[in-house]
Amino acid sequence: MNKTRDITVTVNGDAREAAVEPRLLLADFLRQSLGLTGTHVGCEHGVCGACTVLVDGDSVRSCLMFAVQADGRKVETVESLGRIGQMNALQRSFHEHHALQCGFCTPGMLITATDLIKKYSLATDDDIREGLSGNLCRCTGYEHIVKAIRAVVDGKAGDTR
């Protein structure tokens, strides 16, 4: 056991202070220290994409970053996107297009799609598929996920409250 470091991370808008061992992964910090279990841990070596979160606005694998590295940074998890009854446009589009079955990959899909929509024009469905190639889904065959993202990119995702 190595000595702990004091960190302050802004998670979903709230400053969270903690003393962490340097080897604590950001994913485990979010889930176990803060109880934010929306971030899912699949492979723990950067392959499946389920643990993707935003750090200072950029999507990153939270299993490939240490909590201590997030000191002073802004982290946004799937919990920041919306709540039941108050989902954002992307979440509503996933709902409307049946873009999830078991839901395990969904937090990573939503965060990845959030960053893709911000950074790329996603002119074709192939662009969306390439953008999602780092996120594994074992239920949907991706068809409905692509459709849900397409609808948001085209501004046609359901109710635009």
Added chain:
Amino acid sequence: MKPASFDYIVAESIEMAVASLAEAGPDAKIIAGGQSLVPMLNFRLLRPSLLVDINRIPGLASIEETETGIRVGALTRHHQLEMSPIIGRHLPVLSCAMTHVAHLAIRNRGTIGGSLSHADPAAELPMMALLLDAALHIASASGKRTVAARDFFLDALTVDLAAGDMVTEIMLPKLPPRTGWGFEEVARRHGDFALAAVAATLTASGGVIAQARIALTGVGPTALRALAAEALLVGQSLEPKLTSHAVEAVRAAIAPDTDLHASADYRRHLAGALTRRALVAAWRRANESAA
């Protein structure tokens, strides 16, 4: 899968990073983007005593144009390079190559210095460093040195870096006028490591090829330049027969392995087919830019 315990230092400067490495000895490791390192830590394939975090060193993630080239700080993220207008203007072949590097979440975090230091045999950046005749600036507690990319990659995951060394900057010379480019990659899934990839530049002068460069990755222990094929092209116009000769020279110059993902024969076949496409695209662009 959790890393073994390690000590951790945030370096505030290059000097502090290399001093920490020198003091800690060979069990210390630099962590930059961590996109190759952290999986190895999670599997406990590596158990460093100390991680020296260089992510907060100011000014290490810049892309600057100089008179003769482009200076890329070692901490520049893949996505930064992919979107850089300076790279887009002067080295469009590199902008294209970067879109093939892993996935957005990896490109947001992974660094140029890290990828070159790691030197995966199927990664794009070592190939691009060879293609573009890059030079790497390396610092250690005992001083600074510069190594040409052609001397840097020694074997799979093995480069000319001693314990205590840190890549600080990559210098990319600009391409001559009337240079066209081609980039071709085949991977099982977009963003996966290449089964084979080829990058080429051709410089046109008076209707013939004044300079040819061909680099490959995924077809041997390190990325490589196809020097014999390049020599065949110089002074000629890119006719189909000449292209075929270059393709054969590329196939003869490589010794790919068979693994889970592809057979050696298939990789050799791919290397040739992708070379043909890359050369045709490069010659078309070279002549467009001359028009």
